[in-house]
Amino acid sequence: MEVWSGNRAAAESAKRARVQVVSAYPITPQSSVMEYMAQFISDGELDAEMIRVESEHSALSAACGASLSGARTFTATSSQGLMLMAEVLFFASGLRLPIVMALPNRSLESPVNIWSDHQDSLVVRDSGWIQLYANSVQEVHDMIVQAFKLAENERILLPTMVCYEGFLISHVAEVLEPLPQEKVDAFLPEPDPKWAVFDLDNPFQINELLTPEAFPEYRYKQHTAMKRSIDVYKEIGAEFQEKFSRSYEPVMGYKVDDAEVLIVGLGSIMSTTKYVVNELREKGEKIGLVDIKMFRPFPEKEFREITRDARVLAVMDKDIGFGTSGMVYPDITRTWYNRDGPLTMNFIVGLGGREVVPETIKRIYEIAQKADRKVIEKEGEIYWPDTLTEVIM
Amino acid sequence: MKLADVTTEEYLHHGGMACPGCGAYLGLRLALKALGKNTILFNVTGCIATTLIMGVTKIPYIHTLFENGPAIASGTDFGLRILGKREGVNLLVYAGDGGTADIGLQSLSGAIERGHDFIYICYDNESYMNTGGQRSGTTPLGAITTTTPVGKKISGETRPLELKKDMLEIVAAHGTPYVASASIAYPMDFMDKVKRAAETKGPAYIHLFATCPTGWGADPSKTIEIARLAVQTGLVNLFEIINGERRITVKVRSRKPVTEYLKHQRRFKHVLENPDLINALQEYVDKKCARLGID
Amino acid sequence: MSKYLEYVKQTKHTVVYPPGWSLVNKTGTWRSLRPVIHQDKCTKCGLCWIYCPDGAVEKKEDRYEINYEYCKGCGICKVECKRGAIELVREEA
Numbered sequence: 086m087e088v089w090s091g092n093r094a095a096a097e098s099a100k101r102a103r104v105q106v107v108s109a110y111p112i113t114p115q116s117s118v119m120e121y122m123a124q125f126i127s128d129g130e131l132d133a134e135m136i137r138v139e140s141e142h143s144a145l146s147a148a149c150g151a152s153l154s155g156a157r158t159f160t161a162t163s164s165q166g167l168m169l170m171a172e173v174l175f176f177a178s179g180l181r182l183p184i185v186m187a188l189p190n191r192s193l194e195s196p197v198n199i200w201s202d203h204q205d206s207l208v209v210r211d212s213g214w215i216q217l218y219a220n221s222v223q224e225v226h227d228m229i230v231q232a233f234k235l236a237e238n239e240r241i242l243l244p245t246m247v248c249y250e251g252f253l254i255s256h257v258a259e260v261l262e263p264l265p266q267e268k269v270d271a272f273l274p275e276p277d278p279k280w281a282v283f284d285l286d287n288p289f290q291i292n293e294l295l296t297p298e299a300f301p302e303y304r305y306k307q308h309t310a311m312k313r314s315i316d317v318y319k320e321i322g323a324e325f326q327e328k329f330s331r332s333y334e335p336v337m338g339y340k341v342d343d344a345e346v347l348i349v350g351l352g353s354i355m356s357t358t359k360y361v362v363n364e365l366r367e368k369g370e371k372i373g374l375v376d377i378k379m380f381r382p383f384p385e386k387e388f389r390e391i392t393r394d395a396r397v398l399a400v401m402d403k404d405i406g407f408g409t410s411g412m413v414y415p416d417i418t419r420t421w422y423n424r425d426g427p428l429t430m431n432f433i434v435g436l437g438g439r440e441v442v443p444e445t446i447k448r449i450y451e452i453a454q455k456a457d458r459k460v461i462e463k464e465g466e467i468y469w470p471d472t473l474t475e476v477i478m
Numbered sequence: 479m480k481l482a483d484v485t486t487e488e489y490l491h492h493g494g495m496a497c498p499g500c501g502a503y504l505g506l507r508l509a510l511k512a513l514g515k516n517t518i519l520f521n522v523t524g525c526i527a528t529t530l531i532m533g534v535t536k537i538p539y540i541h542t543l544f545e546n547g548p549a550i551a552s553g554t555d556f557g558l559r560i561l562g563k564r565e566g567v568n569l570l571v572y573a574g575d576g577g578t579a580d581i582g583l584q585s586l587s588g589a590i591e592r593g594h595d596f597i598y599i600c601y602d603n604e605s606y607m608n609t610g611g612q613r614s615g616t617t618p619l620g621a622i623t624t625t626t627p628v629g630k631k632i633s634g635e636t637r638p639l640e641l642k643k644d645m646l647e648i649v650a651a652h653g654t655p656y657v658a659s660a661s662i663a664y665p666m667d668f669m670d671k672v673k674r675a676a677e678t679k680g681p682a683y684i685h686l687f688a689t690c691p692t693g694w695g696a697d698p699s700k701t702i703e704i705a706r707l708a709v710q711t712g713l714v715n716l717f718e719i720i721n722g723e724r725r726i727t728v729k730v731r732s733r734k735p736v737t738e739y740l741k742h743q744r745r746f747k748h749v750l751e752n753p754d755l756i757n758a759l760q761e762y763v764d765k766k767c768a769r770l771g772i773d
Numbered sequence: 774m775s776k777y778l779e780y781v782k783q784t785k786h787t788v789v790y791p792p793g794w795s796l797v798n799k800t801g802t803w804r805s806l807r808p809v810i811h812q813d814k815c816t817k818c819g820l821c822w823i824y825c826p827d828g829a830v831e832k833k834e835d836r837y838e839i840n841y842e843y844c845k846g847c848g849i850c851k852v853e854c855k856r857g858a859i860e861l862v863r864e865e866a
Contacts, residue, residue, distance in 0.1 A: 699852045
């Protein structure tokens with residue numbers, strides 16, 4: 086057992102994955118990930134090259150270049166850095182490069198805010214990257230290794246980001262079980278690149294202009310690979326369970342069986358929710374939770390299975406799609422639309438690092454429990470339970 | 479290098495979509511001849527990226543984003559190194575003036591500062607030709623572009639020549655081990671420089687003056703003639719800077735007046751009717767040539 | 774299905790055209806002026822060959838020849854030929 090921060094756990098995992106090139110640019114709260122990687126390389130614990138680039142745009146670009154040489158490549162960023170990378174995110178996923186990114190979530194300016202919410206990663210949810218969300222330091226540690234295995238899988242070949250909240254996970258020390266190196270080596274062997282790699286003997290062109298004649302077909306290929314990654318992640322989860330005795334599924338439920346209200350969300354807020362579920366269950370309340378570990382692709386079939394018998398889904402969003410709802414919410418409603426399913430409600434919480442305390446979740450439960458079609462018709466379905474909406478109009 | 483020594487091997491398949499008489503396309507053809515087959519081409523968004531479609535290159539090729547060619551090459555440099563495959567491979571970034579002096583300046587500066595081993599050739603046609611000929615950071619005084627049109631109040635580029643981005647000085651200030659200016663009108667001089675750039679350990683930069691007949695309003699058959707006149711009038715100077723030492727590689731015996739160069743191009747049509755502008759251009763060139771010791 | 778879509782179906786990832794596919798672009802059709810080398814005046818200096826942006830002047834064993842399938846007719850070769858051995862002839866419509 087060790088006591089590590091989330092960023093340490095991410096770096097230790099990338100080290101165990103034996104990454105060959107690391108490329109990153111400093112930003113709070115990510116910086117210590119790259120500092121740890123630098124230390125590992127300087128100490129000779131990891132045989133890798135580090136590219137200390139001059140911006141996040143170049144960080145991901147250099148990662149693309151490294152991946153195109155056939156190397157296992159790792160990067161990390163947060164918030165504004167991810168926004169600067171936005172153009173390259175699409176570039177990397179279109180090129181089908183299995184780059185893995187550690188992403189301690191942080192809010193976006195303006196106003197300046199360095200604390201955690203999911204605005205950054207959710208804004209780029211449709212950039213063609215697989216998105217995994219960890220809700221503990223242990224999960225961060227486990228998921229980085231899983232992410233490489235998933236990304237490099239010949240049937241997938243997509244970049245993958247492992248998201249975890251800044252400070253709440255990135256900087257909080259928790260007890261965890263480090264992955265033993267020899268077991269990781271067996272789980273994740275050296276890369277045998279199946280992706281596009283520069284080849285002097287068999288040269289080809291990468292990223293040429295493509296006319297409408299075949300562009301939609303390429304997009305469809307990307308889309309189907311993305312869809313496939315749900316099943317592949319399940320396979321990887323099963324193998325991981327076998328080797329490391331911790332289970333991972335794209336969507337994980339807790340006390341869902343007879344639950345009337347299910348609290349749905351991603352990231353560290355689900356740890357707090359678990360605490361609340363336990364407390365309310367003791368009082369006889371029929372509450373459960375659904376923790377979304379994989380948000381892109383969205384595992385809709387798995388999600389439906391797990392939420393089939395609930396009456397209300399209370400979806401927490403630690404982000405806001407201005408003028409609509411939270412950004413997780415539309416995927417939840419779409420999953421059940423056209424089908425006879427539970428009511429859905431949306432709760433915007435924890436923006437800019439506002440602490441999501443048990444009382445907030447209890448309030449969400451109370452609102453959700455009382456809800457029915459009539460109430461939703463009258464009151465609407467979107468709530469801001471921890472925001473003083475009546476003060477600021 | 480003599481013309482007879484130049485390989486007959488071509489590294490571009492036929493069917494590239496460059497305009498007839500394209501200077502930048504000639505530059506790439508010559509650069510690849512100088513470098514040979516063990517070259518990876520990072521082609522920054524711009525004219526040449528649009529011409530190299532449908533599998534034109536015979537070497538590994540990537541069309542990069544507008545501003546990240548040097549950053550991608552950085553990653554490949556270190557990736558190949560850790561995999562033990564770096565030896566004997568040339569990494570060539572080929573970019574236009576917009577991709578170099580404007581949007582890509584940061585990533586170029588970063589890649590040079592980190593000491594990556596790559597060759598960067600900027601083909602300078604003095605505006606954004608791929609998008610229809612808009613003004614760039616290297617557009618000269620007086621030139622008409624689609625964003626510096628001729629109007630009733632203002633005509634052509636008004637920024638003084640002294641402020642035009644001097645990429646050679648900017649790159650040289652980084653302490654870059656090899657920096658050179660070149661022209662498509664002097665192919666042997668250019669190819670020698672490409673070879674020296676390849677032999678250089680660390681970053682090497684070549685600024686290649688490349689006529690754009692389409693964008694400059696010139697007869698495509700005069701592509702070479704115009705580029706030669708740019709050198710003979712002193713507007714473009716051919717030199718190299720090796721570890722900080724500047725050496726003129728093409729001397730000009732008696733400089734021609736700048737109007738000799740201007741008169742072949744419609745983009746300078748209104749300049750030829752404006753003695754003040756001509757004087758400004760001539761004065762600038764005279765000063766520059768005196769400073770560099772061209773005459 | 775077009776031949777090209779067939780290729781897309783089997784190709785991997787991001788390679789969208791097979792190398793050399795560009796040969797289908799017969800850029801010689803762009804030409805309005807046709808350069809003709811008068812071999813009797815030619816001194817084999819090679820300037821037309823080195824200056825051709827498109828590599829459309831080909832160096833043969835004893836002479837230079839123009840590849841009319843791909844020559845775009847820019848006329849650089851004519852202007853650069855010091856011996857006046859290249860003539861530009863208008864293409865028949």
